[in-house]
Amino acid sequence: MPEKIAVIGSGVGGVAVAARLAAKGYHVDVFEQSDMPGGKMSEIRHDGYRFDTGPSLFTAPEMVDELIALCNEYDTDFQYSKLDTICRYFYEDGMVIDASGDPLQFAAELAEKAGEDPGTVLKYLDESRKIFEFTYPVFIRNSLHRARNYLTSDFIRALFRLHRLNPFISLHQLNRKYFRHPNTVQLFDRYATYNGSNPYKTPSTMRVIPHLEHNVGAFFPREGMYQIIRTLTSLCEKLDVRIHLNTRVEEIVLSRNKVSGIRVNGEMMPYDMVVSDADIWFVYRQLLKNLPFREKWFRHERSTSALVFYWGMEMESRQLDMHNILFSADYALEFRHLFELKTLQPDPTVYIFISSKVVKSDAPDGCENWFVMINVPENNGQDWDEVIAGARCRIEEKIERLLKVDVAKHRKFEFILDPRGIESRTASYRGSLYGNSSNSMWSAFRRHPNFSDINGLYFTGGSVHPGGGIPLCLSSAKIVADLIPILKK
Template identity: 35%
Template sequence: MSARRVIIIGAGLGGLAASLHLAARGFQVEILEKNPAVGGKLNRIVADGFSFDTGPSLVTMPDILRETFAVAGARLEERLTLQPLDPICRYRWPDGAQLDVSSDLSKTIAELRRLAPQDEAAFFRFLSYGADLYAATAPVFLFNDFRDWRNLWRRLDGRLLRQLPRLATLKTVADRTAEFFSSPYLRQLFNRYATYNGSSPYRSQATFCLIPYVEFAFGAWYVAGGLYRIAEALAQVARERGVTIHTDAPVAEIVVEAGRARGVRLADGDFLPADAVLSNADSLYTYGRLLPSVRRRAYSDDRLARIEPSCSGFILLLGTARKLDALAHHNIFFSSDYPGEFADIFDRLTPPADPTIYVCATSRTDPTQAPPGGENLFVMVNAPAVCNAYDWDDIAADYRNRIVARLEAAGLTGLARSIVFEDRLTPKRFATWFNAHRGAIYGLSSNSLRNAFWRPPIRAREARGLYFVGGGTHPGGGIPLVLLSGKIAAAAVAADVGQA
């Protein structure tokens, strides 16, 4: 009997991870990637001696990455070099206050005692709260397929039952941080973690308070050579295990007959049959563009037009001719009006007037990422998903100037005149480069209980044999969760289609 054939649309981390798990089970796997290179949103731009990662900028929960290599018989340590970051991040406020957060708790506590001594005990209580949330929810929501309440009920144990009152709360991340901390600095710092899934701390569920715990418990890591090395290494292992990867191969349609996915039709008209199809394309894009002949009950065109996407981003890639010693590897320059910033993004659908600015300078850790004496700056502010109120082509230059001026005022004196290379990524460019629905980085927002826990399921309800993988489906965005989605999706295929 010949091996069953699985086609994966997209060579993002989720698709690559799924391919390794499927190949290990004996499936014949073929990946079709529309872009010239693998990686999806974890991509890279190289120019004039500067190298910029364009997607996720840190690794946490490294054991999940390690397991992804191991399932294919490869060792992480032989493929990649992980470097711990210290500090994890440098935070700055408009009044000049600064705090370095380290994975070394003693260093972080010393910083807290300097900036917010009254909240030292609250910090430990908050981490304990996050640890409880993680212990209760991870086995159910992260490491398994979450299909419906019946599926959840079968996995309930005493630990999760005890946490249900806190999980089912209507309180937000901001509500919880206000209960724990009196310092406005720490409230804003821990509210920021809601942006890890593209959401507002003033609307997303308090359950996401587990994210800081995960970062402290499992560490924050950089990959020597840039995080794009993860995509390169996974693709290399996949090819070694017999996975076929086609780049510059856009898919035009998932072909569904008699309620079952039968394969895909390429943009050039060729039909490729398959026993199962995994879409690592944006899940909302898949529903809206790749399933034209299917009655989409949950994701009709009308609902796709109304659904709230996550935030997008406005990104400047700046190569400088001099060092900026005030920077750490990761840096946050907070806005003076955090509630107003998120109201701009999600309510007024306008670029924030006073944005928080994230600056990643991997050259501070890895000199290979910039020419000698220079820095590679990945500068990002959260922005609304694409809407009809304005065109980013018309406003990007002015917004860029405002951001650079803000950074200079915050201490990066002379930044503008030191820039020798520049590129920018707008929500509009995200939409075209990655087929991201309205340019959203994380698919759906998590600004409601429904969206937080009921993302498009891994098993598509509209067609048997069709599955989703990646940040737009369960369990969510970020490197470890996307890798887990690949594992869960592969297990679903094996259970439904049968071992190859």
């Protein structure tokens, strides 16, 4: 019986699968090229400030709870709270919308500010819930690439409801059918960016995301997002998983059509199975050296990347909440630039996340930790230094215009993350945040499966099925663990 498993990469998918497989009785080692676990979900500490570097919005917390329970660890200090206001939206026309975590209040706010019919808002969210409930067990919690999953009762139930998915129209077209005010349409269009896609192209099925946020809720861990990684790595340690930092895997070693180990520092280390959390592009390009490149999985458009400024601010902003969006005046133009022209338009949508609004210890007294992000195209060799300089000016102008805050006056220091850094630090092809984009109705089927035709080789993380973002990466870890039997001693 195979017993030893190597996991390549300690992103959220990697540590989640390591804990799951160790709980099944396997001896698991995790290899991480960086000096800290977490991949895109990392943290920076500087001068009394703490920043989560990547994900900032936490939905579906029950997936972390499920892992904690699976590992029988009931005394972790992992706690989180539900946000009253999910996000504050600022528009160039002066409108400000507080998106409440309570659907009724959210509908009332959209009625008051944008003249929407509250019944229509609730109907939209309710239909999103129904679609989520029948797609989730089939498309998210299971492999799409195993024939036997098409014979389950869940799949057959979903088959009878497929017409509700409306995959032939875009998310934007759907939102225009429901809502009167362009600002409401823009608010609901934004959900396409949650997996790096274009609302004018991505199928309307993406409407399931507002269900998670508005019907179920948005949450925040008591000590910030990186606490998720700290919790998962401590589960791993308790199950005797060893996490080897600063250790790059150079090759997945095969013998005939089966995994026989990995190569690290030129040395072969024997393993019975390998689960890779690394971007699938690099797995084929660099780690499976003697295999032909599987072109068919990579023809697809990449998802967007990000440009993030981490600003240590010596001020407290009364107008801002924890999650804030300063919308672009022309969303269609923004996405044309991101996906067709591969540049930035002059007025990008700006996201400002301030964890110190909730986690007071994340910034010194009277100060705030601003994570300021814009969507940018994947790295195609653009002159990023020039893009960054231009973007910084435009973002500062927008903040001054909409919030009346002089950033330069209050900024103590700055760190920057751009697509080049995302690519080099987390080995994500072209710095895309979510692997392939979901800009076509077939995207879900064109993501690489969680298994391969090589015996003992599996894949987890945001570049494979079911996709990027914390909940989906945690799902991919579950799917992989379900494919590997419990170890019988």
